[in-house]
Amino acid sequence: xxxxxxxxxxxLAEVAAxxxxxxxxxxxxxxxxxSHQALMIGGEGNVLTVFQTxxxxxxxxxxxxxxxxxAPVRQGVAVVTLDPMADLTAxxxxxxAAARGVDNPPWELPAAPPAGYPDVATADPAIAADPxxxxxxxxxxxxxxxxxxxxxQINSAEAYVSFRRQRLxxxxxxxxxxxxxxxxxxxxxxxLPGPNVQEVSPLVEATNVDGLDLSTFFAxxxxxxxxxxxxxxxxxxxxxxIVIGPEAITALLYELRGQLQADAEYERGPHLLPxxxxxxxxxxxxxxxxxxxxxxxxxxxxxxxxYTGEGLPAERSLVIEDxxxxxxxxxxxxxxxxxxxxxxxxxxxxxxxxxxxxxxxFATLPDVLEIRTFSSLLINPRTLTWSSEIKLGxxxxxxxxxxxxxxxxxxxxxxxxxxxxAFSNRRIVRNxxxxxxxxxxxxxxxxxxxxxSGIQVAGA
Amino acid sequence: xxxxxxxxxFPERLRELRALLPQLVAILEQGxxxxxxxxxxxxxxxxxxxxCGRNEGVxxxxxxxxxxxxxxxxxxxxxxCNRLDESALIEMARALRARVEADDATGMPLPVYRPRSWAxxxxxxxxxxxxxxxxxxxxxxxxxxxxxxxxxxxxWITTADGLRTLAAATRQRVLAANGAFLRRENxxxxxxEAYPALAEVRVLARQTVHTHVFVDRTRNLSQVLxxxxxxxxxxxxxxxxxxxxxxxxxxxxxxxLPDDSLAQSAEMPARLSRAERLAPGAYRLITGPDVTGxxxxxxxxxxxxGDTCMCGRSVAPGLRARRVRVGNDQASIVNNPxxxxxxxxxxxxxxxxxxxxxxxxxxxxxxxxxxxLSAPMTNLTAALALGEPRTANGKRESWRRPLMVRQTNTYxxxxxxxxxxxxxxxxxxxxxxWAHGGMEDPKGGSxxxxxxxxxxxxxxxxTGRLFVGPTGGHVELSDPVFSLLARIEGKTGSRHPRGxxxxxxxxxxxxxxxxxxxxxxxxxxxxxxVTCG
Numbered sequence: 001x002x003x004x005x006x007x008x009x010x011x012l013a014e015v016a017a018x019x020x021x022x023x024x025x026x027x028x029x030x031x032x033x034x035s036h037q038a039l040m041i042g043g044e045g046n047v048l049t050v051f052q053t054x055x056x057x058x059x060x061x062x063x064x065x066x067x068x069x070x071a072p073v074r075q076g077v078a079v080v081t082l083d084p085m086a087d088l089t090a091x092x093x094x095x096x097a098a099a100r101g102v103d104n105p106p107w108e109l110p111a112a113p114p115a116g117y118p119d120v121a122t123a124d125p126a127i128a129a130d131p132x133x134x135x136x137x138x139x140x141x142x143x144x145x146x147x148x149x150x151x152x153q154i155n156s157a158e159a160y161v162s163f164r165r166q167r168l169x170x171x172x173x174x175x176x177x178x179x180x181x182x183x184x185x186x187x188x189x190x191x192l193p194g195p196n197v198q199e200v201s202p203l204v205e206a207t208n209v210d211g212l213d214l215s216t217f218f219a220x221x222x223x224x225x226x227x228x229x230x231x232x233x234x235x236x237x238x239x240x241x242i243v244i245g246p247e248a249i250t251a252l253l254y255e256l257r258g259q260l261q262a263d264a265e266y267e268r269g270p271h272l273l274p275x276x277x278x279x280x281x282x283x284x285x286x287x288x289x290x291x292x293x294x295x296x297x298x299x300x301x302x303x304x305x306x307y308t309g310e311g312l313p314a315e316r317s318l319v320i321e322d323x324x325x326x327x328x329x330x331x332x333x334x335x336x337x338x339x340x341x342x343x344x345x346x347x348x349x350x351x352x353x354x355x356x357x358x359x360x361x362f363a364t365l366p367d368v369l370e371i372r373t374f375s376s377l378l379i380n381p382r383t384l385t386w387s388s389e390i391k392l393g394x395x396x397x398x399x400x401x402x403x404x405x406x407x408x409x410x411x412x413x414x415x416x417x418x419x420x421x422a423f424s425n426r427r428i429v430r431n432x433x434x435x436x437x438x439x440x441x442x443x444x445x446x447x448x449x450x451x452x453s454g455i456q457v458a459g460a
Numbered sequence: 461x462x463x464x465x466x467x468x469x470f471p472e473r474l475r476e477l478r479a480l481l482p483q484l485v486a487i488l489e490q491g492x493x494x495x496x497x498x499x500x501x502x503x504x505x506x507x508x509x510x511x512c513g514r515n516e517g518v519x520x521x522x523x524x525x526x527x528x529x530x531x532x533x534x535x536x537x538x539x540x541c542n543r544l545d546e547s548a549l550i551e552m553a554r555a556l557r558a559r560v561e562a563d564d565a566t567g568m569p570l571p572v573y574r575p576r577s578w579a580x581x582x583x584x585x586x587x588x589x590x591x592x593x594x595x596x597x598x599x600x601x602x603x604x605x606x607x608x609x610x611x612x613x614x615x616w617i618t619t620a621d622g623l624r625t626l627a628a629a630t631r632q633r634v635l636a637a638n639g640a641f642l643r644r645e646n647x648x649x650x651x652x653e654a655y656p657a658l659a660e661v662r663v664l665a666r667q668t669v670h671t672h673v674f675v676d677r678t679r680n681l682s683q684v685l686x687x688x689x690x691x692x693x694x695x696x697x698x699x700x701x702x703x704x705x706x707x708x709x710x711x712x713x714x715x716x717l718p719d720d721s722l723a724q725s726a727e728m729p730a731r732l733s734r735a736e737r738l739a740p741g742a743y744r745l746i747t748g749p750d751v752t753g754x755x756x757x758x759x760x761x762x763x764x765x766g767d768t769c770m771c772g773r774s775v776a777p778g779l780r781a782r783r784v785r786v787g788n789d790q791a792s793i794v795n796n797p798x799x800x801x802x803x804x805x806x807x808x809x810x811x812x813x814x815x816x817x818x819x820x821x822x823x824x825x826x827x828x829x830x831x832x833l834s835a836p837m838t839n840l841t842a843a844l845a846l847g848e849p850r851t852a853n854g855k856r857e858s859w860r861r862p863l864m865v866r867q868t869n870t871y872x873x874x875x876x877x878x879x880x881x882x883x884x885x886x887x888x889x890x891x892x893x894w895a896h897g898g899m900e901d902p903k904g905g906s907x908x909x910x911x912x913x914x915x916x917x918x919x920x921x922x923t924g925r926l927f928v929g930p931t932g933g934h935v936e937l938s939d940p941v942f943s944l945l946a947r948i949e950g951k952t953g954s955r956h957p958r959g960x961x962x963x964x965x966x967x968x969x970x971x972x973x974x975x976x977x978x979x980x981x982x983x984x985x986x987x988x989x990v991t992c993g
Contacts, residue, residue, distance in 0.1 A: 035860070041568060049568060050535055051568050057542075058525075077517045077518075081521040082522075083522035095620075098520070101518075155772045156771035267514050380699065387933050411740075411993055416931065437973055458930070459993075
């Protein structure tokens with residue numbers, strides 16, 4: 001039992017014909033998904049034993065109805081996840097009734113693009129063909145790698161593969177679709193010999209099994225687990241120098257990019273416009289300026305897409321160049337509200353590499369904290385301030401062996417950080433899949449960022 | 461006084477589907493009941509919400525799915541879907557059974573599971589609210605038994621438009637309160653120092669009604685759990701925010717924000733825009749129920765989750781085995797899914813239920829008793845693997861996601877002081893009222909919990925000075941759990957007859973994902989020292 005598109009269209013026509021429905025337009029997103037998941041426990045010799053295994057099939061239809069009412073004209077919007085067990089016409093009529101009470105300035109829905117949509121590889125053909133087989137292959141690969149992981153004991157692991165097929169249709173003539181594949185592997189491990197009281201728990205996400213690059217992932221697990229020795233608190237500092245990795249860079253730049261969206265300007269909160277500097281003060285002499293492009297066309301990445309959420313054709317663009325904003329991300333609705341042309345700029349974040357070298361920083365700077373993992377990096381999307389406990393890191397002092405650090409709190413202000421930072425010259429590609437806690441994020445850029453401004457540490 | 465509130469009704473539309481579930485269970489385990497154990501889980505989540513602000517909208521989500529499980533050879537095999545017609549479900553049950561029969565894998569070395577009978581459940585004391593809704597004597601296996609949260613306003617009659625009206629009216633109240641604040645505060649200030657008006661006020665009114673049906677060879681249970689929230693956020697042009705909320709387990713009767721609570725959205729953002737910055741360091745601190753609860757949840761909540769223990773990912777089993785004390789006399793933490801009233805409130809927090817997602821009845825459990833660790837919280841797998849009692853902590857984000865051991869409502873037990881007495885005991889320190897996230901480290905035994913800002917205490921009095929984090933954001937609190945729990949100096953009391961303190965509306969993401977409802981709370985607690993940055 002699922003909602004069929006032709007039935008939904010018929011019900012929409014019935015509601016539109018009802019006097020006073022106010023139905024002005026609609027968009028419909030349908031999705032069919034299949035997923036396979038296994039939870040595993042690690043045993044002797046890092047044998048991975050499945051203790052929970054799941055298969056899920058999921059059909060969804062989400063309808064967005066727009067109504068116009070009143071004088072001057074106002075536009076309402078209601079989103080309804082259609083219930084296949086209930087009458088479709090009644091659901092849509094109820095959604096329109098709720099939308100008629102909603103008070104927004106009117107805007108026109110985007111029309112279908114005359115030239116159609118770009119062709120973008122968003123799903124892995126092997127997963128599309130047989131997600132269950134790819135899930136089994138993922139577990140087999142993980143078991144092979146685990147058996148070779150001599151220096152660490154695996155405590156638990158999780159393997160997930162999904163395939164989703166989506167359609168987007170609208171009353172303004174948009175009719176398009178895409179397929180998405182998602183894979184993740186998560187593992188918790190501790191250093192051998194055990195038992196001990198620290199573990200690493202990295203997660204790797206991609207759009208296909210090979211994209212996880214499990215060999216590199218397990219090598220990182222081994223290296224990080226091996227570093228779990230004799231941790232100290234970092235020293236308290238009002239002006240610390242830190243190095244962060246690609247996960248934190250991805251998260252920070254994603255929030256910065258949020259301030260390039262026209263929605264931020266419309267909502268009167270902090271926002272950045274073309275010509276603005278992303279740093280909140282002059283750049284330090286030795287600092288490197290940020291250059292960021294968004295690219296939705298890269299194959300097999302988390303933010304690759306042929307179209308935006310509204311159905312505009314996706315567009316690639318340089319958005320920040322040498323620390324200065326070049327383009328604002330303007331969707332169709334905000335474009336009409338703010339009197340600007342809309343664009344479909346979106347996609348994976350491409351950051352220009354820097355001149356720096358991680359090993360060089362650690363060897364030459366007098367005192368630097370390398371933050372390998374934050375316990376919970378919370379970034380305020382409005383103030384762009386951030387703070388977290390250090391889950392695992394290393395303190396490097398010139399001429400001394402590095403020391404493992406753990407605990408304490410490091411806090412920063414991103415726009416202040418961008419006054420004096422540097423990027424590594426080594427490139428990394430990574431993906432964050434969307435879930436209840438984070439959006440989809442694709443990143444292709446430097447594997448490390450040195451920050452010398454706007455960092456404070458509470459520790460020993 | 462007699463409670464006249466009525467338990468939330470079971471929705472008629474699910475009766476036919478419910479009637480099919482015993483047949484599905486029979487398909488799953490017929491002839492294999494000596495080796496296998498099977499159940500069926502039906503879940504419906506109906507969410508109505510309205511957001512009012514410069515950008516408005518309403519939403520109605522109906523999400524419904526069925527999970528079928530066979531536990532065989534130490535593996536929990538599950539299939540789940542939302543194609544809920546009879547033929548599709550029967551086919552899914554047959555396919556799952558065939559999959560289990562064809563699989564030659566062996567999981568963990570766990571014993572065969574025999575579920576408790578109704579008679580055994582009745583012999584083990586149940587929480588008063590749960591017991592009051594059960595039949596007087598043990599029901600028959602096939603008899604449907606329904607449990608519902610008592611509400612004054614029937615949650616099934618809530619409409620999206622009604623929520624929009626509530627959100628719009630609340631937004632106007634916050635804007636009016638902000639106007640009054642600006643007139644009052646700016647009257648005596650030079651123009652250059654005047655507070656600007658809020659840039660935006662966003663209000664969310666939301667009601668989610670969870671309906672669960674659990675069927676196995678021993679029982680046929682249902683529960684309806686309405687969760688209601690009214691949330692107002694004030695935002696300054698510079699991005700500083702202040703929030704206030706009312707919410708928990710119940711109908712619209714609990715979505716009430718008194719005028720004095722609106723100041724947090726109407727005035728606090730402006731005050732925070734002028735707040736001082738904290739020097740990173742360790743301070744004497746009083747935490748309110750919101751922050752106290754996060755500490756309880758992160759400190760020994762996650763550490764006492766049975767699956768975490770089972771996988772060797774928690775420090776707790778070793779400490780318990782070695783009889784290591786991890787806190788002082790005041791360090792007592794409870795996990796209690798059966799909180800249907802608390803402190804002075806007639807409703808429970810959003811982490812409550814009558815039974816968990818594996819059909820285990822809710823019972824309170826002390827997970828840390830005056831610094832001594834007790835048995836962990838469990839689900840079916842963890843209980844069998846660890847040889848510990850079953851507790852009602854088997855939960856999943858939704859039918860789409862796996863079941864894990866999850867906390868329900870986690871709180872510190874109350875003490876006997878008043879908040880004024882605690883403040884008077886602080887020569888120099890801070891008060892932390894509003895939580896801002898938190899994260900567990902069950903293996904490493906450290907703790908991090910955030911707070912929006914700190915209020916200064918000097919010489920036993922609140923000074924009115926506010927502090928944000930060292931770089932202008934929220935304040936993060938972090939310390940090793942054991943040393944922190946040894947530094948509790950005092951706790952406030954509770955007005956609840958069974959000593960249940962206030963638990964706040966909250967959520968939890970285990971290992972950064974798998975979002976579930978989780979209340980957390982406790983009294984105001986005075987800590988002798990907490991690292992803040």
